[in-house]
Amino acid sequence: MKISARNVLKGKVKAIAKGTVNAEVTIEIAPGIDIVSIITLPSVRSLGLKKGAEAYAIVKASNVMVGVPHSPR
Amino acid sequence: MKISARNVLKGKVKAIAKGTVNAEVTIEIAPGIDIVSIITLPSVRSLGLKKGAEAYAIVKASNVMVGVPHSPR
Amino acid sequence: MKISARNVLKGKVKAIAKGTVNAEVTIEIAPGIDIVSIITLPSVRSLGLKKGAEAYAIVKASNVMVGVPHSPR
Amino acid sequence: MKISARNVLKGKVKAIAKGTVNAEVTIEIAPGIDIVSIITLPSVRSLGLKKGAEAYAIVKASNVMVGVPHSPR
Amino acid sequence: MKISARNVLKGKVKAIAKGTVNAEVTIEIAPGIDIVSIITLPSVRSLGLKKGAEAYAIVKASNVMVGVPHSPR
Amino acid sequence: MKISARNVLKGKVKAIAKGTVNAEVTIEIAPGIDIVSIITLPSVRSLGLKKGAEAYAIVKASNVMVGVPHSPR
Structure with a gap:
């Protein structure tokens, strides 16, 4: 599937912290540049997310x- | 002001395309990595955004x- | 690409109304059930969206x- | 109250999974078509949400x- | 309809600026406190929004x- | 930092309820007018949020x- 989201940033999963409904997933998209995402636990499972795996951080431009x-301005 | 948004990515304004209510602002946060944002025209003006200026792309983790x-996953 | 968004609803493009920065895209996901989306014009082009084409309406659960x-509740 | 959100989809509550701050609510809007929502626990209570009850899934077009x-495109 | 959004702020429409797809609606929720919203033009029409009319600004807590x-913090 | 979000509402932290990944923060922006926010726990810590402290509720117009x-109802 190709998606309309203008921002699809390739990286690697750096950390996954699980809560009861949501999880916080950190993706390193360039050396020293991390993107933090909150997604639901079932999504973590269905994507098979694991530390070190290739992943994309996806953000709608709006x-x-x-x-x-x-x-100084 | 310091903000709760987990993703505050420093870069440079690469392009600004203005519409009638909104504008599309492209920020280069690393060589070859752009983030596209849609904000309102009054925000473009009040921030004094100009091509080449330092700017941050800000995204709430949720x-x-x-x-x-x-x-192959 | 597989995406974490919990809501990926298959349908057909029913209408596309273009503005200067954004476009409004209507997707019929079941007989009589439409989903309206606002995406940027470059996304309409890069996805090759056309009336009648198969498409998905995608929404993050949050x-x-x-x-x-x-x-009466 | 009438709301500006373009997507107001009528259905039935199919499942409610509660966390500590948020809950995941699944609404079946047509046979075989579910929409998953993350809302806060106080909202689940104040709406009196229960499995089987009539409910709407509401999404802003943006x-x-x-x-x-x-x-094949 | 009662909605899960935790923030439903009562006020009066102070201004409406129309674009080609979207409109910017300003709602004064208390003396000197305005909330600015971007909604689609069809929503402006279907709600019958007019300057001076009673309206609510609605925001999901997430x-x-x-x-x-x-x-100094 | 100055931010493009059109809604930056000054107030005081009235309550903080912590979950495992997220927290619910209530900010009183005027007498009797509260805004509820869901942010991640690390943000609560990094901002040093405490009941009674000055804070802003920030919302993108879209x-x-x-x-x-x-x-007529």
């Missing part, structure tokens, strides 16, 4: 905000 | 999905 | 709210 | 992505 | 971030 | 829906 450094 | 390559 | 009928 | 089958 | 003042 | 009283 869910990305922009920030600028506060001061 | 808005990040995870994908895995389809087959 | 973006689904629940409602109940107001009164 | 939170719906579109996918297409990968290959 | 879409609210938290910030703190930067320095 | 995540705000609009409702109207049902009237």
